[in-house]
Amino acid sequence: MPIIKKPNITYTGINQEIVLDDPNATLLDCSIMNQIPHLHECGGNGRCTTCRIRVIEGHNNLTPRTLIEKETTRIRKWDPSIRLACQCYAKDDVSIERLVWTSSEVNQLQLExxxxxxxxxxxxxxxxxxxxxxxxxxxxxxxxxxxxxxxxxxxxxxxxxxxxxxxxxxxxxxxxxxxxxxxxxxxxxxxxxxxxxxxxxxxxxxxxxxxxxxxxxxxxxxxxxxxxxxxxxxxxxxxxxxxxxxxxxxxxxxxxxxxxxxxxxxxxxxxxxxxxxxxxxxxxxxxxxxxxxxxxxxxxxxxxx
The missing domain is CATH 3.30.70.1230 (Nucleotide cyclase, GGDEF domain)
Structure with missing residues (x-):
């Protein structure tokens, strides 16, 4: 059987690279599984925008926007590089930047x-x-x-x-x-x-x-x-x-x-x-x-x- 390459997720700012083992995990899931602080006020259900990211590299390696994400993008007038981490999946290597995260989130995720x-x-x-x-x-x-x-x-x-x-x-x-x-x-x-x-x-x-x-x-x-x-x-x-x-x-x-x-x-x-x-x-x-x-x-x- 051919070897399937697992995507690498690079977090700019903290200079951390994660191998995404689960193909069914969103980018937000990837952050949470690896104890990387990533705000998600609605629990990762696309009902808020706090998990939004900027895609630095590998934009085409993400799944297309969902209907929820398209509507949010239209209302907020986001440029193509902004995505909701809870709504997109990586098919190949991507480099991202978290745009909203709070100090209290750092505290909570580490204590978990x-x-x-x-x-x-x-x-x-x-x-x-x-x-x-x-x-x-x-x-x-x-x-x-x-x-x-x-x-x-x-x-x-x-x-x-x-x-x-x-x-x-x-x-x-x-x-x-x-x-x-x-x-x-x-x-x-x-x-x-x-x-x-x-x-x-x-x-x-x-x-x-x-x-x-x-x-x-x-x-x-x-x-x-x-x-x-x-x-x-x-x-x-x-x-x-x-x-x-x-x-x-x-x-x-x-x-x-x-x-x-x-x-x-x-x-x-x-x-x-x-x-x-x-x-x-x-x-x-x-x-x-x-x-x-x-x-x-x-x-x-x-x-x-």
Whole structure:
């Protein structure tokens, strides 16, 4: 029997290529099966346009528009390169770009890959971010103002995590924790995503201080620590009340690196495992290298900012 070539689906922007094994799968199905964030508010039934894509290459390798797609195209006045991912199938190689996807979708699709039963070990990047001097802020403001400030803090600092393919793991008082690589991926990408998120958080907090928090006479300062390593990921707890959890020394180390910002008066520190995980021309690292020994393990937090 002749060998049937399976289509390759290339996602521009994230530079990811997927082999489409199921000929009955739409392009949206392909995204979902491979944990690639792809918005589909109506559930992939052609009743919305949130799954729309732009076909970069291989337009003729897709099935013709369905009646639903033709009508949507007419109403929206789309050019021929725009398709609904839930309505088209690939017959051969195509290169596509997702046009609408939200940060919350990134979070949800990655969490769907976490095992429901026994936890499993995965290599991830962990980011800890903490507000400096939060006790003083609490003592000088009423409860509802603090709740408002924290909600704004969580929002503006959570967005960079989600936008850079991470998930928000938890909020602990004045601290936010992000994880990168929960659903897999290459080490260099997960490390770079965490670093980009940290830099985005730094910009976001400066903007928040100069806009919404001016009326509260508050200037939030923060510290961020990033580490990379293998941790156990899964849903843990009582059989009737399990929660998503991440356990392992790399998580504790990320928290300690974050705390060390106070001593060296920096705002972002990364571990040597993060530094080794990205191309050397990616970062502009400060001149000092610090070695901290915890138990029997040597960690090298490096200045970033």
């Amino acid at each position: 890959t976490v095992p429901d039963g026994v936890a499993e070990e995965r290599a991830i990047a962990i980011l800890f971010c903490d507000i400096r001097g939060f006790t003083k802020i609490v003592s000088e403001n009423n409860t509802f103002d603090i709740a408002h400030i924290l909600n704004r803090f969580y929002t503006v600092l959570g967005d960079p995590i989600l936008i850079n393919n991470g998930i928000i793991y938890q909020y602990v008082g004045d601290e936010i924790v992000g994880l990168f690589g929960v659903s897999g991926g290459m080490r260099d990408k997960n490390c770079k995503d965490a670093i980009r998120a940290a830099l985005g958080m730094q910009y976001a907090i400066k903007r928040l201080n100069h806009t919404e928090l001016v009326d509260f006479d508050i200037n939030i300062k923060m510290g961020i620590g990033i580490n990379f390593g293998k941790a156990y990921i899964g849903h843990l707890g009582h059989p009737k009340h399990k929660q998503f959890a991440v356990v392992g020394d790399p998580v504790n180390t990320a928290s300690r690196i974050q705390s060390f910002n106070k001593e060296v008066k920096t705002s972002i520190l990364i571990s040597d495992s993060i530094y080794r995980g990205v191309p050397k021309d990616t970062l502009d690292i400060g001149t000092k290298n610090l070695v901290i020994k915890w138990q029997d393990m040597s960690i090298k937090p490096r200045y970033m900012s």
